[in-house]
Amino acid sequence: MKREPVKYALLVAVALLAPLYFSGGYLMNVLVFVGINTLLVVALNLLLGFAGQISLGHAGFFGLGAYISAILTATHQVNPWLVMLIAALAVSALAFLIGFPVLKLKGHYLAMATLGLGIIIYIFFNEAVDITGGPSGFSGVPNLSIGALVFDDDVKNYYLVWSFTLVVILLAVNLSRSRIGRALRAIHDSEVAARVMGVNVRLLKVQIFALSAFISALAGSLYAHVMTFVAPASFGFHFSVELVTMVIIGGLGSVYGSLLGAALLTLLPEMLRAFQDYDIIIYGLILILATMFMPGGLVRGIPAVLAAILPKKQERG
Amino acid sequence: MLAIRGITQVFGGLTALDDVTFTINRNDITGVIGPNGAGKTTLFNIISGIYTPTAGTISLDDRNITRLPPEKLATRGMVRTFQNIELFGQMTVLENVMVGLHTKSRCGIVSCAFKFPWQISEERRIRDSAQVWLQFCGIEELAGTTAANLPFGKGRLLEIARALAQEPQIIFMDEPAAGLNGRETLELALLIRKIRDRGITVVLVEHDMELVMDVCDRILVLNLGRKLAEGTPREIQENPAVIAAYLGEG
Numbered sequence: 343m344k345r346e347p348v349k350y351a352l353l354v355a356v357a358l359l360a361p362l363y364f365s366g367g368y369l370m371n372v373l374v375f376v377g378i379n380t381l382l383v384v385a386l387n388l389l390l391g392f393a394g395q396i397s398l399g400h401a402g403f404f405g406l407g408a409y410i411s412a413i414l415t416a417t418h419q420v421n422p423w424l425v426m427l428i429a430a431l432a433v434s435a436l437a438f439l440i441g442f443p444v445l446k447l448k449g450h451y452l453a454m455a456t457l458g459l460g461i462i463i464y465i466f467f468n469e470a471v472d473i474t475g476g477p478s479g480f481s482g483v484p485n486l487s488i489g490a491l492v493f494d495d496d497v498k499n500y501y502l503v504w505s506f507t508l509v510v511i512l513l514a515v516n517l518s519r520s521r522i523g524r525a526l527r528a529i530h531d532s533e534v535a536a537r538v539m540g541v542n543v544r545l546l547k548v549q550i551f552a553l554s555a556f557i558s559a560l561a562g563s564l565y566a567h568v569m570t571f572v573a574p575a576s577f578g579f580h581f582s583v584e585l586v587t588m589v590i591i592g593g594l595g596s597v598y599g600s601l602l603g604a605a606l607l608t609l610l611p612e613m614l615r616a617f618q619d620y621d622i623i624i625y626g627l628i629l630i631l632a633t634m635f636m637p638g639g640l641v642r643g644i645p646a647v648l649a650a651i652l653p654k655k656q657e658r659g
Numbered sequence: 660m661l662a663i664r665g666i667t668q669v670f671g672g673l674t675a676l677d678d679v680t681f682t683i684n685r686n687d688i689t690g691v692i693g694p695n696g697a698g699k700t701t702l703f704n705i706i707s708g709i710y711t712p713t714a715g716t717i718s719l720d721d722r723n724i725t726r727l728p729p730e731k732l733a734t735r736g737m738v739r740t741f742q743n744i745e746l747f748g749q750m751t752v753l754e755n756v757m758v759g760l761h762t763k764s765r766c767g768i769v770s771c772a773f774k775f776p777w778q779i780s781e782e783r784r785i786r787d788s789a790q791v792w793l794q795f796c797g798i799e800e801l802a803g804t805t806a807a808n809l810p811f812g813k814g815r816l817l818e819i820a821r822a823l824a825q826e827p828q829i830i831f832m833d834e835p836a837a838g839l840n841g842r843e844t845l846e847l848a849l850l851i852r853k854i855r856d857r858g859i860t861v862v863l864v865e866h867d868m869e870l871v872m873d874v875c876d877r878i879l880v881l882n883l884g885r886k887l888a889e890g891t892p893r894e895i896q897e898n899p900a901v902i903a904a905y906l907g908e909g
Contacts, residue, residue: 516773517768520766520778521761521764521782522767527747527754532745532747534709534741536758538739539738540730540734540825553768
């Protein structure tokens with residue numbers, strides 16, 4: 343139990359100090375997106391890794407957060423921080439309502455239903471041209487600011503996004519080590535036994551779906567303000583699948599794994615630029631090898647590999 | 660305390676249970692026996708809220724509980740174990756029992772995420788209480804083991820510990836001795852008595868006749884979905900209809 347605060351403190355230290363090393367380079371910009379993607383992957387992992395319920399529509403929630411923030415701040419000049427809260431609440435309320443019928447489904451059927459949901463939202467972004475700007479996107483979203491501090495460059499945005507990411511990671515870790523976290527994992531392992539133990543499975547699934555949507559919408563709002571531009575292409579089916587991949591590569595049911603998965607899959611394409619036309623092939627190969635040799639994800643696979651190489655040294659789990 | 664009246668369950672064209680009426684007395688150990696296909700497990704699934712019966716009512720202390728789902732029954736003090744033990748395999752033994760305390764704790768998503776002071780003390784209470792139940796079932800030394808790695812007999816004890824952590828009024832055990840060796844079955848008999856001595860009513864479906872005749876105060880015999888007999892172990896052993904059913908003459 344004592345290791346948990348140490349692990350978290352280490353993460354905070356690394357996150358705070360990273361700009362000293364990377365600022366000025368284009369990787370700084372990529373690290374902003376690692377932060378946003380980590381938020382999304384933690385959100386999805388609560389649902390997929392803990393409760394064992396798949397969603398192929400999370401890019402939709404992400405997009406809704408982004409568009410609500412973009413439209414209300416750019417077109418209607420509402421306070422962006424307030425909009426961020428409104429967007430997150432509205433999207434989680436939507437998820438709560440949709441969750442009741444949808445989360446009754448299991449396995450492939452749940453995947454199909456959430457996939458449909460994501461596609462509907464995507465089509466809405468494309469077709470509601472008057473509101474969303476259609477396929478060409480929506481520009482002129484203001485940067486976030488606190489007083490005179492305007493988050494308008496990569497380093498500032500980095501600290502903005504990562505303050506959210508670090509808080510969400512802490513809250514998710516707390517949640518996973520509580521009665522709610524145990525109830526979620528219980529649902530994953532045996533739904534009938536969880537019910538016999540008094541867990542209101544149906545309600546808890548819907549609540550966690552709504553919470554997951556809340557965090558995803560928050561990530562969306564941050565994305566809109568960081569980019570100052572949103573377009574439907576960022577919120578399509580492919581991105582939902584990428585999020586699921588990040589959860590699995592990082593480690594199902596591990597909050598720190600979510601961070602690793604998001605970091606690897608966000609940084610990898612940048613690092614593979616050097617291979618030019620072959621980058622996609624190498625990217626695919628790395629994914630295949632990672633799932634073959636680290637079926638528990640990076641969070642369990644890396645320590646295992648390190649333990650094999652350096653039999654004496656203990657690495658953080 | 661638990662009254663089962665006219666329970667009938669029809670699956671398609673098959674009548675699995677036909678008008679079964681039976682009463683379970685507080686603080687008894689009651690056995691439900693019968694040849695394969697007699698409807699014992701079906702009866703358990705109905706009582707524990709997993710199936711909804713075609714007809715009939717079940718009442719707990721004169722309150723109708725027929726259509727309540729398992730999670731509601733848990734809050735009324737009814738819990739069960741499963742024939743093919745249903746553990747939370749990825750969790751540790753201690754965590755499994757901690758889930759058993761779900762109805763005994765209150766904190767929601769927000770208090771858990773923000774670790775409010777009352778959540779921290781509740782969490783400590785859950786952990787301490789879970790440890791007590793592990794000790795009660797004699798598996799405290801396995802607390803840190805992942806449940807999926809337990810040998811079968813220990814898994815069964817864990818399932819019982821997890822159920823008891825709810826501090827139920829009644830525990831239903833679906834074939835608790837299945838898959839246990841002779842010594843484990845003897846230990847189980849002791850445990851069942853110990854559970855009853857804590858004021859918990861025990862109901863078991865069981866094939867192991869020796870165990871049933873040894874521990875039960877009363878026995879219900881089912882055959883082909885109907886009640887064949889009920890009574891004390893001695894009455895059942897001498898009942899000609901029961902003997903006939905078991906020897907296959909019925």
